[in-house]
Amino acid sequence: MVADDGTAEKRWDQALSGDGAAGADGNGSTTLSRDGTADHDGDTTLSRDGSARADGDEAASNVIRLAEIVPGASGWSSSLIVLDDPVTGPSEEPIVGPEGTAPETGDRVAVPRLARHEIVLDDDHRVGVAVCGQGLPLVLVHGFTAEGILYAQTLSRLVAMGFKVVAIDVAGHGATQGLPTGGDDLASYAALLGRVLDELGIRRAVLAGHSMGGRLVTQLAADQPDRAIAVVLIDAVVGQCWDRMIGLSRFMPPVLVALTALLVVDTLSTLPLLRNPSQAAKLGRLLGPTLLGHARRPWRMLGPAVSLLRSSASGGMLEALAEARVPVVVIHGDRDMPVPYATAVDAARRSGGTLVTVKGGTHSWVLKDPETLPAIVAQLLDGPLARVRAAALGAAGLRTDASPEQIEATFLGPHAWVRYLTPRLEMRTIAEHHHRSCYRWTVEQPA
Secondary structure, eight states, X not given: OOOTTSHHHHHHHHHHHTSXXXXXXXXXXXXXXXXXXXXXXXXXXXXXXXXXXOOOOGGGTTSOOOXXXXXXXXXXXXXXXXXXXXXXXXXXXXXXXXXXXXXXXXXEEEEOOOEEEEEEOTTOOEEEEEEEOSSEEEEEEOOTTOOGGGGHHHHHHHHTTTEEEEEEOOTTSTTOOOOTXXXXXXHHHHHHHHHHHHHHTBOSEEEXXXXXXXXXXXXXXXXXXXXXEEEEEESOSOSHHXXXXXXXXXXXXXXXXXXXXXXHHHHHTOSOTTTOHHHHHXXXXXXXXXXXXXXXXGGGXXXXXXXXXXXXXXXXXXXXXXXXXXXXXXXXXXXXXXXXXXXXXXXXXXXXXXXXXXXXXXXXXXXXXXXXXXXXXXXXXXXXXHHHHHHHHHHTTOOTXXXXXXXXXXXXXXXXXXHHTOOOXXXXXXXXXXXXXXXXXXXEOOO
């Protein structure tokens, strides 16, 4: 953690600005660590102590390119780093943000762009994160075989609603190393998630998780309820129906085979090739590197898969959220075959949460249509999430119209690392876009 006297922070600022021993010229890649050092062979590791070393670590390459650091009026601002990323492309061609065919208005607007990073924890565990925006922290944890950057389009839309979005790659996925033991159960993955939040300096956040990620944020919030402003479960593997399926699969292999087949079918249908070729092309650009990574190192999925099968029942965690009065929103597609809709009904009942039913939604509807989840959140911000937000701000002594800077000062640590990983919003002249979500939904409040 950062020293309270600000000494470590000062040396970190020197490293970022190029005044310290470590720096980057904008042409190399950068990996960030608290106790690591700076690799200078085109790949750079910045550390809190400003030291440097060259070891040619291939894993550090093409993660972060530090192009510009801009000091704010009162020290370092929370939007400091402009990146080029191998997945999202150079800054001149962001693939995130709204698309459409409306004419240009001539107005310059802020275009959110997710910045991808790789950080190193105290035990040298490398973790991939993606960050964008300013305001109320919202942490998204992806599903099995996915990674955070796949949700870039959806997350960029949430930025416009006043969220600082942080997507974290689960152990064994994306840029995150697997757990040393392979992860005996999912509790190990949730514990790593908590360590990453501590490293980033995120005190409290809206914790959102899709599929397996929903199980991880549920467990984290149940174990440490003070971390959660709210929990958002998106087709999450928590609830009695899923627990029974996993229990049966341990003794009846055909159940596991059928579940695997359903996941494969859902994955193949994720790209909306016929309904929306443009969206399919953009999602394909994000999905391509992920699939290539699985093809090169398929064994990485064995640990998470075994941990998922060995996971304990989730009912106690959901009831713990209700007991701790953690606000829960359960969002689920009613045509989700791998994780049946009955799972969500039970999860909402046990947690005392709000149930949002996505009509016609399959397991990966959130990836198929980047407009639906932001539209649901926008509606909830006029209802249950508005009350949650007001309560969280009020408990911190803030008004509901508090500025993004005030909100971040409340929910992030004084030297939160995530501030330095947040890219500036780019100002561009773009067309106005008004896309309707592809799905419809209903909202049921808890009894």
